[in-house]
Amino acid sequence: MDLFPLLEVNRTASSAIHPYRIVVPSGDGAVAQAAAATDALSGVAGQVGAEEGDRVDIRYAGIVPVEYGGAVDAGDRLTADASGRAIKANAGESVIGIAQEDGTEGAIGSVLIAPGALAPEPSEEPEEPEET
Numbered sequence: 001m002d003l004f005p006l007l008e009v010n011r012t013a014s015s016a017i018h019p020y021r022i023v024v025p026s027g028d029g030a031v032a033q034a035a036a037a038t039d040a041l042s043g044v045a046g047q048v049g050a051e052e053g054d055r056v057d058i059r060y061a062g063i064v065p066v067e068y069g070g071a072v073d074a075g076d077r078l079t080a081d082a083s084g085r086a087i088k089a090n091a092g093e094s095v096i097g098i099a100q101e102d103g104t105e106g107a108i109g110s111v112l113i114a115p116g117a118l119a120p121e122p123s124e125e126p127e128e129p130e131e132t
Contacts, residue, residue, distance in 0.1 A: 006062035009043075013050035020067040020108055021045050021084035022096050023058055031058055034080035037093040041080055041115055044096065059113065066096075066111045068103040075099060077118060078111055086111060092120040 014026040017033045024039045026032040034041055043058040044066050050056035069085030072078065076099045079089035086109070089095050095116045103109035 004062045007060045010055050011058050013056045015052050017045050017050045019047050019049045020065050022080040033084040037079040041094045041096040063112050065108050068107045068109050070105050072099045072103050074101050091118050
């Protein structure tokens with residue numbers, strides 16, 4: 001697997017972070033392991049995890065390894081599960097990036113980091129304007 005981390009920063013872990021898990025900012029330059037698809041996803045931990053208070057390398061740009069939390073297809077937009085693993089994103093959820101390869105739960109796949117969010121599902125029927 002050819003990977004291209006373009007921006008890696010060493011941060012303090014505000015909680016335990018497993019290797020290759022998605023992280024979120026947690027104040028004063030620290031990071032925590034993501035715990036929900038609605039978190040403000042910002043990067044992916046490197047190959048060495050960290051305990052609370054330890055330093056950890058976080059990748060913020062490029063194509064980087066990430067642990068999958070379920071079945072993923074190349075091209076899927078990825079978000080975080082409750083354990084910070086990458087899973088396919090649904091409408092209205094935060095996105096860490098785009099899967100670069102297929103994989104299954106527990107596999108170390110790769111993601112092109114491109115944080116953002118998927119648009120929410122459109123409402124059922126648009127309301128008709130009132131006539132005046």
